Amino acid sequence: RGLFKAIDTLNTSRALVIYSFGLPAFVMQKVFSTIYFANGDTTSPFRFALIAMFCNLILAIALTRVFGFLAAPIATTLSGWLLTILLFRNSKVFGFAFDSLFRDKVLKILLASIALSITVNSMAAYFAAELASGYLRYITLLLIVATGAAIYFLICYLLGLFSKQINLFDLKLDYHPVIAKNISRPKLTIPPSKLKFNLLGSKDQPVENQKSII
Numbered sequence: 001r002g003l004f005k006a007i008d009t010l011n012t013s014r015a016l017v018i019y020s021f022g023l024p025a026f027v028m029q030k031v032f033s034t035i036y037f038a039n040g041d042t043t044s045p046f047r048f049a050l051i052a053m054f055c056n057l058i059l060a061i062a063l064t065r066v067f068g069f070l071a072a073p074i075a076t077t078l079s080g081w082l083l084t085i086l087l088f089r090n091s092k093v094f095g096f097a098f099d100s101l102f103r104d105k106v107l108k109i110l111l112a113s114i115a116l117s118i119t120v121n122s123m124a125a126y127f128a129a130e131l132a133s134g135y136l137r138y139i140t141l142l143l144i145v146a147t148g149a150a151i152y153f154l155i156c157y158l159l160g161l162f163s164k165q166i167n168l169f170d171l172k173l174d175y176h177p178v179i180a181k182n183i184s185r186p187k188l189t190i191p192p193s194k195l196k197f198n199l200l201g202s203k204d205q206p207v208e209n210q211k212s213i214i
């Protein structure tokens with residue numbers, strides 16, 4: 001207790017900023033990995049993860065003398081993007097691609113995020129004195145967060161992300177499964193007649209009287 005100084009707070013914030021650049025990569029890894037798993041390929045993601053892990057280790061050691069404690073977040077972020085790129089590039093063998101609607105919405109969200117970042121950083125610099133003084137820092141911080149959120153949603157609305165014609169949940173991936181070479185897929189051994197899911201049925205009713213979907 002009491003050993004965490006102001007310089008430690010600054011160093012922690014620097015590391016978190018570097019980690020934040022890798023967040024999109026970490027999220028997309030989960031998305032791209034499911035493409036391989038759905039097509040019965042569990043070897044490729046494992047192989048790519050090993051490559052990224054070794055790159056992470058090598059970079060962390062090599063950059064320690066230059067960046068000190070920041071070498072670990074830098075190496076983790078770079079290796080995270082490397083794994084994402086490997087997963088995405090090789091997912092094309094399964095016919096995976098982003099459609100135009102997805103690309104359009106990602107671009108608009110990126111623009112709104114840039115506007116949010118500019119707003120928050122500008123207000124933080126303008127209210128620097130208030131952020132450093134007593135109870136005013138909490139009120140000022142609340143004001144900055146509320147203003148940034150308002151700007152973000154306003155930009156999203158002006159760009160048409162909240163329009164009735166285009167729903168935010170209409171994001172789709174242009175994904176058409178194709179037969180990939182050298183990939184074994186498990187075969188379904190359960191007869192189709194056994195694949196029934198009872199819906200809207202109660203425990204008191206027999207299975208024959210319950211609605212089912214084959």
